[in-house]
Amino acid sequence: MKTCLVVDDSRVIRKVARKIVEDMGFACEEAGDGQAALTQCRKTMPDAILLDWNMPVMNGIDFLTALRAEENGKKPVVVFCTTENDMAHITQALRAGADEYVMKPFDGEIIESKFAEAGLV
Amino acid sequence: MLPEAKYRFLSEDVKRRSGLVLGPEKGYLVESRLAPLARTEGLASVEAVIDLMMRGDKRLCEAAAEALATHETFFFRDKTPFDLFSEVIAPALKPSRAGRAMKIWCAAASSGQEPYSLAMLIDEMSGLRADILATDLSGKVLEKARAGLYTQFEVQRGLSIQRLVKHFDQAGENWQIKPELRAKVRFEVGNLLDDFSRYGRQDVIFCRNVLIYFSVEEKAKILARLAGMLADDGYLVLGAAETVVGLTDALKPAPGQRGLYVKADSGASAPVVFRSATAAA
Missing domain, CATH: 1.10.155 (Chemotaxis Receptor Methyltransferase Cher; domain 1)
Structure with a gap:
């Protein structure tokens, strides 16, 4: 079974996202910030990461940069999922190694479409 | 909420x-x-x-x-027709269309996602030029199509983030197709029940998810007229739930390619029919 790590500081968003990725057949793990996500990735590298941008402790873009520098850190498909909805943020994310980008608000169809674009389903 | x-x-x-x-x-x-x-x-x-x-x-x-x-449509809707375009149609037609633009007609273009998706694909292929005509019954949806202005919701289904960055500009809360891509598609109001021969010979016709709204007789007439406009080696793309079978003899399914049709009398791939020589007794 493929695994997906949902990284968001909002418990509500994590719950909604978990339901969507589990319905798509992923086993789901959660993290509340970038540092917790990095710790989780060092234990087990997931296949996919759904990543918020603005979080306490370590934000999404710093997490992504750190992740890509890790051993095996190129493996996960990283899909940003954020309210940062402008071209400057999108290009910054792509340069840092993001594979896809979801602009909030999102729904199941958008996540599924973006996971398909990224070759996950 | x-x-x-x-x-x-x-x-x-x-x-x-x-x-x-x-x-x-x-x-x-x-x-x-x-x-x-x-x-x-x-x-x-x-x-x-x-x-x-x-x-x-x-x-x-x-x-x-x-x-x-507003009729539901999105970029690269159903995916398969666009894969067929990149993998079957374009490679087959490209050699004989070198030096001129391939003529493509989207016959139920709605708010423009289909013709713009094709324009993006062609932009990504080297050595292919196309003249894309997009028609729809509704002048109102064509206004939107011409403006190339889509909501954040619309640009997130079917469209990769790389294509969004490459082909769109941000316009407030919305996203707009860049002028150079918009310039590649011509929009015109058109009804499939009217005479459309003025559009001229087409290399590729996309006519998806619209025949379902017509009666069997109308479907047959429209298909016969579409066949009449198609280049001898051209392709017709229909929706997944649509077919020419039982409606016209002028077209036949392209072997092994779901949703893709060619002229019945088109060259090499036509089935060989052996006629009995005993008819004229």
């Missing part, structure tokens, strides 16, 4: 006016389709639109129904 009573009023009113069913899970659709209406009406929110509707503003009720009924 809209209060339940207001959502219920909206869905009942819309259903009565256009037949569209808005289930409780369509909150995002309502928000994304009615937010532009709220803005053009100078109202603070979608909820304010519904408040006025509940107070009997008939004009606003109709505007809301129309905004919500």
